Structure formats: structure tokens, C-alpha cells
Amino acid sequence: MPVPSTAPGAACAPAATHDLVQRLAKPLPRYTSYPTANHFSPGVDATAYAEWLAELTPGSALSLYLHIPYCRELCWYCGCSTKAVRRYEPVASYLELIRREAVEVARRLPRDHQVTHIHWGGGSPDILEPADIIRLGSEINGAFAIAGGAEIAVEIDPRLLDAPRADAFAAIGINRVSIGVQDFDEAVQKAIGRLQGYETTRRAVALFRDRGIGSINVDLVYGLPHQTEDSVSRTIEQVLTLTPDRIAIFGYAHLPSRLKHQRLIDDASLPGPTARYAQSARIAELLLGAGYVQLGLDHFARATDKLATTALKRNFQGYTTDQADALIGLGASAISRLPQGYAQNAVAADAYGKRLGEAGLATARGFKLGADDKLRAFVIERLMCDFAFSSRELSRRFGGRAMPLIREAEAVIEDDTDGLVQRTSDGFRMTPRGRPFVRNICARFDAYLDPETSRRRHALSV
Ligand SMILES: C[S@@+](CC[C@H](N)C(=O)[O-])C[C@H]1O[C@@H](n2cnc3c(N)ncnc32)[C@H](O)[C@@H]1O
Ligand code: SF4
Numbered sequence: 001m002p003v004p005s006t007a008p009g010a011a012c013a014p015a016a017t018h019d020l021v022q023r024l025a026k027p028l029p030r031y032t033s034y035p036t037a038n039h040f041s042p043g044v045d046a047t048a049y050a051e052w053l054a055e056l057t058p059g060s061a062l063s064l065y066l067h068i069p070y071c072r073e074l075c076w077y078c079g080c081s082t083k084a085v086r087r088y089e090p091v092a093s094y095l096e097l098i099r100r101e102a103v104e105v106a107r108r109l110p111r112d113h114q115v116t117h118i119h120w121g122g123g124s125p126d127i128l129e130p131a132d133i134i135r136l137g138s139e140i141n142g143a144f145a146i147a148g149g150a151e152i153a154v155e156i157d158p159r160l161l162d163a164p165r166a167d168a169f170a171a172i173g174i175n176r177v178s179i180g181v182q183d184f185d186e187a188v189q190k191a192i193g194r195l196q197g198y199e200t201t202r203r204a205v206a207l208f209r210d211r212g213i214g215s216i217n218v219d220l221v222y223g224l225p226h227q228t229e230d231s232v233s234r235t236i237e238q239v240l241t242l243t244p245d246r247i248a249i250f251g252y253a254h255l256p257s258r259l260k261h262q263r264l265i266d267d268a269s270l271p272g273p274t275a276r277y278a279q280s281a282r283i284a285e286l287l288l289g290a291g292y293v294q295l296g297l298d299h300f301a302r303a304t305d306k307l308a309t310t311a312l313k314r315n316f317q318g319y320t321t322d323q324a325d326a327l328i329g330l331g332a333s334a335i336s337r338l339p340q341g342y343a344q345n346a347v348a349a350d351a352y353g354k355r356l357g358e359a360g361l362a363t364a365r366g367f368k369l370g371a372d373d374k375l376r377a378f379v380i381e382r383l384m385c386d387f388a389f390s391s392r393e394l395s396r397r398f399g400g401r402a403m404p405l406i407r408e409a410e411a412v413i414e415d416d417t418d419g420l421v422q423r424t425s426d427g428f429r430m431t432p433r434g435r436p437f438v439r440n441i442c443a444r445f446d447a448y449l450d451p452e453t454s455r456r457r458h459a460l461s462v
Contacts, residue, residue, distance in 0.1 A: 083349070
């Protein structure tokens with residue numbers, strides 16, 4: 001169930017104390033999957049993935065994710081799996097591979113599947129030439145059975161978008177667009193290696209709206225160098241003039257030991273946990289005041305938007321309304337989620353191509369979900385989406401096997417001396433004060449969490 005519009009988000013919470021934020025700001029996963037990808041192993045290979053595909057129930061609803069791992073330049077903060085390219089040749093060669101993978105995957109699927117969602121992500125899919133956008137779109141439509149009314153979304157970098165590309169996206173049926181902005185402040189943009197004037201973004205929004213693509217999301221980031229409560233407020237005011245349907249606000253994940261390009265960002269210019277918390281609270285306050293509904297940890301939408309009116313789900317792209325039985329990831333580093341588990345393709349484009357050539361599929365690693373994993377994955381997804389734990393719902397779905405988790409939930413309630421959770425008739429819900437710390441509560445149900453690995457792999461939870 002989505003968080004109702006009246007539910008207070010971070011902004012309406014009683015101000016968390018400096019001490020609470022400092023204590024709870026820990027390196028923790030964002031829980032876009034459970035277990036998180038660092039627990040994937042080579043035990044899941046192309047053979048296992050092929051079997052999982054073949055075992056899907058005929059008539060399954062499927063979601064497709066197409067990864068385009070290329071950008072014109074690398075933004076210094078970027079945590080995505082992408083590469084900067086000046087020439088088009090590597091992109092064109094990569095397209096041959098992803099087409100081949102689409103055909104290979106489609107022929108292993110059971111009959112009568114229906115693709116209800118397609119998401120082109122990256123990287124920057126608008127780096128593709130217009131003719132290639134149309135060709136890849138047509139090939140995907142040819143390889144899979146696409147349901148009427150399917151949601152087809154694309155992530156774009158507005159600096160690369162022009163009218164022919166917008167035409168091409170419209171021609172292949174794109175009906176939802178996510179636009180990267182991050183921040184409009186010039187000092188912040190210089191410090192993150194991404195210069196993007198307001199006009200560039202306004203033009204991108206107009207190019208899509210002029211072509212009837214009305215559903216627009218804007219991505220913003222807080223916790224970036226030199227950001228302050230005032231500077232993020234100014235960015236929000238500018239974003240509101242674009243009247244987006246959805247706004248995603250990500251906390252900057254700074255992991256310079258893993259992501260070398262992030263070392264271009266001066267650590268001393270980064271806001272600390274208390275300042276990050278205050279920025280996210282100010283953003284929420286402004287967006288709630290402007291009539292948006294807060295959904296999950298970091299998304300806002302108009303009250304009439306599908307994200308606000310449909311049960312929320314969480315996948316590798318963040319929050320979604322996608323209720324499909326399986327998510328099929330296509331492209332280098334793409335992750336598939338099937339009822340049996342996760343399968344991830346080789347990350348580098350050449351390794352991806354090599355595996356595809358040798359095995360017909362590009363799976364490099366993954367995770368086979370056991371009974372306990374499925375239970376925990378369900379609890380963590382519901383907490384991330386609804387901020388609530390229901391033992392009745394857990395027992396209904398998992399029967400007697402739910403008992404250990406119900407006991408763990410009881411321990412969460414008993415250990416809580418910070419007012420993060422509140423007992424309900426059959427479990428707990430997170431209090432307004434607790435919601436910004438939902439990842440800390442999810443971590444209590446994570447059987448694989450190791451503090452040492454977390455320090456290297458995950459960014460601050462606040
Ligand atoms: C694939 S990009 C969006 C499309 C396009 N490449 C662009 O940047 O305009 C996905 C989004 O992830 C977010 N992001 C990237 N790196 C991040 C990081 N280190 N921490 C938090 N959010 C990040 C940004 O908001 C970005 O817009
Ligand atoms: S934030 Fe977007 S444009 Fe920038 S490097 Fe990452 S994927 Fe590319």
C-alpha cells in the first residue's frame with residue numbers, strides 16, 4: 001500500500017536530534033534487492049539462468065530492463081555502471097550484443113508471456129543515434145510479446161537530447177521519461193563535474209511534452225559538495241517550475257575507494273550526516289508543501305500519479321509500480337530477478353560480449369533464493385515501501401516459516417529506545433521520526449549484513 005498523502009515524511013517528523021543522526025548514519029544498503037548484489041556468486045551461471053527462464057509460468061507478466069552503459073562524460077559523483085565514450089563505434093558494437101541477447105533470452109521464455117514494463121536505463125540511453133533507438137525498440141517489440149498499454153520508460157541526460165532523439169523515443173512508444181538534473185546550483189555543478197543549465201532541462205521536458213510524452217520524472221541528489229539547505233531549496237523552486245509528475249531525491253552515495261572518479265570530489269566540501277538530514281528534510285517539506293506525496297524513502301509524486309495510487313514495489317531502479325512476475329535484465333551488468341533468484345550479466349561490455357558468444361547468455365553471477373531469503377526479501381521490500389511490518393501478512397504468505405521473523409520484529413520493537421517504530425495490532429510501523437532511518441531497521445532483518453563489507457560497499461544511510 002502506498003504511503004498516504006497525509007503520512008508525514010521526513011519534513012513533518014519531529015526534528016531528529018543531532019545525536020540520533022550521528023548514531024544512525026551508517027554504511028548500509030539501499031535495499032534495491034535482498035540479498036544485495038555484493039552477495040551474488042558465480043554459482044549462478046548461464047545454465048542456471050536458462051533453466052530459470054524456462055521454468056517461468058506460461059503467461060507470466062514480465063518486465064524488461066535494457067542497460068545502455070555509455071555517457072558522453074563521466075559525472076564525478078556517478079555511481080552507475082557506465083563508461084564515457086567520445087566515439088560512437090563502441091556503442092554501435094554494443095547494440096549488436098544487446099540485440100543478440102534479447103533474441104537469446106526471448107527464445108528461452110515460456111509461451112504466452114506478456115511484457116508489461118520496459119525500462120531503458122544507463123548510463124544515458126539518449127547517447128544512441130535516433131536510427132538506433134528506433135531499431136533497438138523495434139527489435140525488442142519483435143522479440144518479446146509486449147502487452148497493450150505497457151509502460152515504456154527511458155532515463156535521459158538532457159544534455160544529449162535533441163528533437164530527432166525525442167522523435168525516436170516517441171516513435172517506439174516511450175510513455176515515461178526520467179531526466180537527470182541533480183542540482184541547479186552552479187557551484188555544486190562545478191564541484192560534481194556536471195554543467196547543465198536550467199534551460200537545457202526545460203527544453204528536454206518540452207521536447208517530450210510536445211510529443212505527447214507527459215509523464216516526467218526528475219532525479220535530484222542531496223549531500224553533494226557545497227550543497228546547503230538554502231541551495232537545495234533554490235533547486236527545488238526551479239524544479240517546481242518544470243511541473244514534473246515525479247521527483248526522485250537520492251542521497252549522494254560517496255564511495256571513492258571503489259569509484260575512482262569520485263576522488264575528483266573534495267571530501268572536505270561534502271555535507272556531513274546532520275547537514276544531509278537537514279537538506280533531505282527541507283526538500284521534503286518544500287515538495288509536500290507544493291502538493292506532492294512522499295513515497296518510500298526518496299520519491300515524490302503528484303497525488304494522482306500512478307506511483308501514488310498503486311501499491312509500491314522496489315526493484316533495481318528504485319521505486320516502481322511494476323508488479324510483473326519477473327524482471328529480465330538485458331545488457332552489460334544488468335540484473336534479472338526471477339522467482340528462483342537473481343542473475344547478473346558480466347559487467348564490462350567486452351566480458352558481456354564474450355560470455356554471450358560462448359554461452360548464449362551473459363550471466364556471470366547471481367543468487368539462488370532459499371526459503372528464508374524469500375521471507376526476508378518480502379519483509380525488507382515492504383518496509384522500504386510501506387514502512388510497516390505485518391505478521392498477519394507474513395503468516396498468510398509464508399505460513400509457519402514466518403515465525404522466526406515475527407520474533408525478530410518483536411525484538412526490533414523492544415530494542416527501540418529512539419522512537420523509530422510504533423507497535424501495531426500485528427507488528428510495527430515506522431514512526432514519522434523513524435522513517436528516514438528505514439534502512440537501519442531493514443538491516444535488522446538482513447541475515448547477510450557484515451559491517452566490514454558494508455563499510456567498503458555501501459554509502460551512509462542518512
Ligand atoms: C542513469 S542516471 C540518469 C540518466 C542520465 N545518465 C543522467 O545522469 O542524466 C541515474 C541517476 O542516478 C543518480 N545517481 C548517480 N550516481 C549517484 C550517486 N553516487 N549517489 C546518488 N545518486 C546517484 C542520479 O540522480 C542520476 O540521475
Ligand atoms: S550521472 Fe548519468 S550522465 Fe552522469 S555519468 Fe552517471 S549515468 Fe552518465
